[in-house]
Structure formats: C-alpha cells, structure tokens
Amino acid sequence: MKLLASLTSPYARKIRVILAEKALPFELVVDSPWEANTRIPELNPLGKVPVLITDEGETFFDSPVIAGYLETLGASPALLPPAGLDAVRVRQTEALADGVTDAAVTALLESRRPDGERSEREIARQKDKIDRGLAELERRLDGRHAFNGSPMQLGDIAVAVALGYLDLRFPDIDWRSRHPGLVPFAERMFARSSLRDTQPPAG
Template sequence: MKLIASLTSPYVRKIRVLLLEKGIPFELVLDSPWEATTHVPDFNPLGKVPALVTNDGEVFFDSPVIADYLETLGVYAPELPADAMECVRIRQIEALADGIVDAGVAWFLETRRPEDKQMPEAMERQRGKILRSLGELEKRIQGREWLRGDALSRADIAVGCALLWLDFRLGSFDWRSRHPGVAAFVARLSERPSFAQTVPVL
C-alpha cells in the first residue's frame, strides 16, 4: 500500500505510527498539498493528506477513516478494543487530539500573516481551546499509563502526535509546565521506535 503524505503533518504522523506499530509494510509517497504541482487532489478531492492507496487500489482519506481501515486488516496489536462503547471513548479522545491540531494550525497560520494583519484575539481563542483540551487530558492521564485501557491505543497515538506537533510548529508555547502528567506521558511515547522514526521535518 501507499501512503500519500507530508512529513510535517500530524495527521500523517498518526497513520505512520499506526503502520509502524502494526508492522504493516507501506510505501511513503511524499507530496505537499501546498505546492502548485501537487497530486494530492488526485487521491483526495479535498486536497489534504494523508491518503492511503490499498494494495487493491482503493483510496481512503482522512486519518480516522484510514485508521479504521487499518483495524479491519486484523493485524496485531489492535489499537481499538473489541468493546463498541470503549471504541467510542477512544475515538472521542482521538477527536480531542485532532481538535488540538486544528486549533494549533489556525494559530500557526495567523502567526504567518504580516504582523500588522495578525489578530491577537483569534490566536488567543485558539490557545484557549488547546489549554482547555490539555486540562482535560491532564485529568484523564492521572494515575494511568495509557489514556484508556491497559495498552497503547489510537487515543494515545493521536494525542502524542498532536502535542509533539505543537512543539514543532509553536515551539514557544510552553504547555508542559502546566500539564506535567501529560508531559510525562508524551515523553514516554517519544521513546517508542514508531515515534522516533516519524519526527516531523521541513
């Protein structure tokens, strides 16, 4: 299978980590959707990465959808449990992580505008979303090794990729000092080979 990807996308990183954790072989096809010569819309009409081309030629896009597809392959270890309600709870944490990234992207793009065109109130709004989400994650990780259950799940992977992306794009934002439990959790994740092999690069 082929993963259409950018090395800076946290959504791509989530899928790369999943593929590596499961030991599923894949070809990484680098293509930035921001370039004029991009072919990403050939795979995803929304023009966004990641997109996954299966061995049968079927294309899936949007990282939660791709992650769902990978679970159908029955490759150990599963990143979603068998219990349907527990799956919903894990997907909710994944949605929270993706929301952190969405807010972070909006904040980051605002910083790229000319200084006299930037809207501090818009950046503060996105910062508030991230801080509230971090507060929720801090409560959830207390006394636990993983966010849900007793093994690595999609919730853990999504949160790790989201928060490490904040370091990559918004490095001056100190989220760790206020959220030591989450900071320690992300530090543990960073030591896994799947995370070490997918550090974003420009």
C-alpha cells in the same frame, strides 16, 4: 499500499506511527498540498493529507478513517477495541487530541498571514482551545499510563502526536509546565521507535 503525506503533517504522522506499530509495509509518497504540483486534490477533493491508497486501489481519507481502515487488516497490536462503547471512548480521546492539533494548525496558519491580515485575537482563541484541550487530556489521563487502558490504543498515539506537533510549532506554549500530568505519558510515548522514526523535520 501507499500513503501520501507531508513529513510535517501531524495527521499523517499519526498514520505513520500506526503503520510502524503494526509493522505494516507501505510506500510513503511525500506530497505537500501547499505545493503547486501536488497530486493530492486528485485523490482527496478536500486537498488534504494524509491519503491512503489500498493494495486494491481504494482511496481513504481523513486520518480517523484511515486508522479505522488499518484496523480492519487485523495486524497486531489492535489499536481499537471491537465495536462498542469502548471503541467510542478511544475515538473520543482521538477526537480531543486531533482537535488540539487542529487548533495548533489553525493558529500556525493564522500566524503566517501577512501583517495587516493576521488576527492576534484568532491566534489567542486557538491557543485557548489548545490549553483547554490539554487540561482535559491531563484530567482524563489522571496519572495513568494510557488514556483508555493498557495496552496502548489509537487515542494514545493521537495525543502523543498532538504534543509532538506543539513541540515543533509552538515550543513557547510550554505544555510541559502548564500540564505536567502529561509529561510521563509523553516521555514514554516519545521513546517508542514508531515516534522516534517519524519525527518531523524542522521547518
């Protein structure tokens, strides 16, 4: 299977972490939807990474759908409980973490707009979402080792990737000081080889 991804995309990183945890072989095709010669819109009409092409030639996006597909391959460890309320709860953690990532991506794009077009108010609005999202994650974690019970699940990976993205793009937010309850969890997750090996390049 092939994964089309940019090396800085947090959503693509989530999928790369899952592939690494499950030791699933894949070909990484680096492609950025922001480049003029990108192939992404041919594969995903929304023009976004990640995109996964299965060995059978089927194409899947976006990252929650790809995560669901990878689960069907049956490789361990399972990162989603079998269908049911427990699976919905893991998906809720993923959605909350992805929402923090969405707000960070939106704030970054806004901050890169030229003078006169940039809205500081919009950046602040997105940063509020980040802060509220992290506060809710901290509350839900409640000092435990993982969000949806042991062992690690998809939601834990999404949270770790969201925090890693804040480190990359918004170190000034200093989430560690504002949400110290997330720090031991993040340190454990960041130490895993799947996260170490998928660290985004600076820039």
